[in-house]
Amino acid sequence: MDTERMNQFEARVAIHAALADPARLRIIDLLTLGDYSPTELQAELGIPSNLLSHHLRTLEGAGLVTRHRSEADKRRSYVRLAAAALDGLAPGREHGARRVLFVCTRNSARSQLATALWQRASDIPSVSAGTHPADRVAQGAIDVAHRHGINLGTPTPRQLGDVAEDADFIITVCDNAHEELPGLGGIHWSVPDPIRANTTDAFDSAFEDINRRINDLAPRLHAA
Incomplete structure (x- = not known):
């Protein structure tokens, strides 16, 4: 297997591994609709902030999500789904x-x-x-x-x-x-x-x- 194909394969593995956790899959389901601050995600999932941080780092490492600062409150950030991150994997009409x-x-x-x-x-x-x-x-x-x-x-x-x-x-x-x-x-x-x-x-x-x-x-x- 050539280097490019190997890199693509490893990227797919990382994505599937990141989505294997129920909490991370729920985060992705939410982000397919809109952007959430970490505080809003924590409230939706009902998990401690340190555990949420771990899940977000894992999703970022797999190239599934990105973060940026709020234009309103600079202390706040929003998490969004990375462009084309879930081609073929997003939830259906619901x-x-x-x-x-x-x-x-x-x-x-x-x-x-x-x-x-x-x-x-x-x-x-x-x-x-x-x-x-x-x-x-x-x-x-x-x-x-x-x-x-x-x-x-x-x-x-x-x-x-x-x-x-x-x-x-x-x-x-x-x-x-x-x-x-x-x-x-x-x-x-x-x-x-x-x-x-x-x-x-x-x-x-x-x-x-x-x-x-x-x-x-x-x-x-x-x-x-």
């Missing part, structure tokens, strides 16, 4: 949704892009809202959507309380909104705010991140 609600702080970029991308990927209706809506959608969001052949139309940022319904499948797409509303429920995608840098690259990166996550999630949801 969550029902009547409508998907994307939430960010200003409802001016990430949540607007997520709604438009979701409508392209799924027949389940989607809307967006903000905890502190801006006056208008960011021009960078309109431009990046146009570059990718998506027309955002003339959306107006809306207040979360005016949009949310009890049956919504909620996805927060910014750290501020997620940490401001800890009891909101749903799942979280820790997508960096492109408006902070306000560059073409920043908006392209946010678009690609959201698009990948939506393409991963859409096949797992069925209309409720």
